Amino acid sequence: MVRKHVFLIMISLLVLISCRSPQQPLNKHWMLFTLDTLRQDHVGAYGHSSVKTPILDQLARQGVIFTDGIAESSWTIPSHASLLTSQFPRTHGATWRHRYLDDHCLTAAEILRENGFTCGAAVAARIVSRKRGFEQGFHFFADQNIEIYRSGNEVTQQALSWFSQLEQGKFFFWAHYFDPHMPFNPPYPYHMMYEPSAANDFDAYFKIKNPLPGEKRKRIKVPPRINFAVDEKFLARGLSLYHGEITYLDKQIEKIIRMLKQKKLFADSVITFVADHGEYLGEDNNHFEHGTDLGEPVLKIPYLMTIPTLGAGHIITQPVQLTDILPTVLNLLDLSTSRYQLAGRNLKPLLYSGIPPDRKHVFSELFIDEDTSLHSIRDSEMKLVLKSTKNRETILLSDLDKTDLIRDNGLHNPDTVQHYNKILQQWMKQTKQYVPSTSFKETEEMKQDLRVLGYVD
Numbered sequence: 001m002v003r004k005h006v007f008l009i010m011i012s013l014l015v016l017i018s019c020r021s022p023q024q025p026l027n028k029h030w031m032l033f034t035l036d037t038l039r040q041d042h043v044g045a046y047g048h049s050s051v052k053t054p055i056l057d058q059l060a061r062q063g064v065i066f067t068d069g070i071a072e073s074s075w076t077i078p079s080h081a082s083l084l085t086s087q088f089p090r091t092h093g094a095t096w097r098h099r100y101l102d103d104h105c106l107t108a109a110e111i112l113r114e115n116g117f118t119c120g121a122a123v124a125a126r127i128v129s130r131k132r133g134f135e136q137g138f139h140f141f142a143d144q145n146i147e148i149y150r151s152g153n154e155v156t157q158q159a160l161s162w163f164s165q166l167e168q169g170k171f172f173f174w175a176h177y178f179d180p181h182m183p184f185n186p187p188y189p190y191h192m193m194y195e196p197s198a199a200n201d202f203d204a205y206f207k208i209k210n211p212l213p214g215e216k217r218k219r220i221k222v223p224p225r226i227n228f229a230v231d232e233k234f235l236a237r238g239l240s241l242y243h244g245e246i247t248y249l250d251k252q253i254e255k256i257i258r259m260l261k262q263k264k265l266f267a268d269s270v271i272t273f274v275a276d277h278g279e280y281l282g283e284d285n286n287h288f289e290h291g292t293d294l295g296e297p298v299l300k301i302p303y304l305m306t307i308p309t310l311g312a313g314h315i316i317t318q319p320v321q322l323t324d325i326l327p328t329v330l331n332l333l334d335l336s337t338s339r340y341q342l343a344g345r346n347l348k349p350l351l352y353s354g355i356p357p358d359r360k361h362v363f364s365e366l367f368i369d370e371d372t373s374l375h376s377i378r379d380s381e382m383k384l385v386l387k388s389t390k391n392r393e394t395i396l397l398s399d400l401d402k403t404d405l406i407r408d409n410g411l412h413n414p415d416t417v418q419h420y421n422k423i424l425q426q427w428m429k430q431t432k433q434y435v436p437s438t439s440f441k442e443t444e445e446m447k448q449d450l451r452v453l454g455y456v457d
């Protein structure tokens with residue numbers, strides 16, 4: 001009788017064990033993709049009718065699609081710094097004024113490393129390399145031998161090589177892809193995927209704008225015979241190359257996802273896909289630009305997650321920011337965040353229980369020079385941008401149905417301007433501002449990186 005009892009208990013235990021692993025997925029690892037300069041509305045999952053992004057679309061269906069992802073800034077360095085530290089530009093200090101991530105903020109890799117994760121990264125551009133402070137916390141950081149920027153395939157190969165040597169335990173890996181960033185030169189057959197004759201004329205223009213290292217930059221922005229505003233055909237050619245880069249990028253993501261599945265890591269990995277900013281594609285007469293203001297085309301970003309314990313088919317419409325990624329992922333990985341003073345919100349209660357974060361507004365910033373800065377406040381309906389120069393302040397307002405921000409200064413919508421400006425001013429006062437040390441000096445090579453990428457003259 002006793003023996004029968006023991007036998008039954010053993011059978012029950014076996015049933016219990018077999019009900020759990022390996023079928024039960026866990027939030028164990030974190031795979032972070034940053035897709036530089038990928039506009040939200042140029043991804044299939046967000047409704048674009050012709051650009052092909054089958055892998056991103058599939059992953060969006062399998063996980064969470066955030067429809068209102070907003071970047072903290074409109075160019076690469078401050079936005080990546082906000083993502084990796086969960087701090088706003090005013091707090092991490094990596095802005096136009098100081099193009100380096102100082103070590104006063106904890107980074108995602110530092111936090112995860114201290115919690116036992118093996119941390120690796122492969123980046124595609126020197127502007128997010130160790131020369132600018134982005135290697136902090138990583139055990140492995142692939143940024144060697146990059147000549148200003150590199151193709152996604154090289155990032156993928158570095159990532160695959162790292163994973164082939166990965167031992168047991170938890171990992172965090174950051175893959176940074178730069179392909180949709182100017183200049184557009186997708187490889188065969190992506191360069192002719194959307195318009196067979198696209199490459200020729202467009203290439204000629206952007207070789208002028210973005211000379212190769214060693215070539216002299218010419219002091220003209222647009223050749224006299226080409227005016228984007230009136231030459232729609234030319235703009236369409238630029239777009240077709242941009243789309244070629246995006247589809248090529250999607251292919252790179254597919255290779256990483258396939259490897260994660262082969263190594264049986266996919267089912268236990270939280271995977272996040274975000275852009276650092278968008279791109280102007282003709283709005284407000286801006287063509288293939290970012291980092292100059294805080295308009296919607298450069299702040300609105302694709303923002304996707306697949307989460308093992310949450311499953312498929314989730315759509316979140318509340319505004320979310322890059323700073324929310326780190327606290328959310330740490331909580332998904334069951335790590336406490338209370339001692340890190342992160343500025344972003346933990347979105348886990350929103351994802352699992354529908355409890356929205358305790359904030360109504362999101363904020364973005366662009367510090368240009370010592371005297372000039374832009375700050376924006378936004379909710380689901382309105383957006384206000386405050387531009388401050390040495391001598392004056394300008395307020396722009398948009399109801400988000402319009403792409404353009406309209407100069408207002410409180411003249412046309414005084415109540416609205418007063419309401420949003422007051423909250424913005426309070427936020428600026430309450431959010432810690434860091435004054436960077438002066439010890440960082442850009443080398444000539446680093447300045448050249450910014451010139452070739454079209455950021456500075």
Ligand SMILES: [Zn+2]
Binds near residue numbers: 036037181
């Ligand atoms: Zn960027």
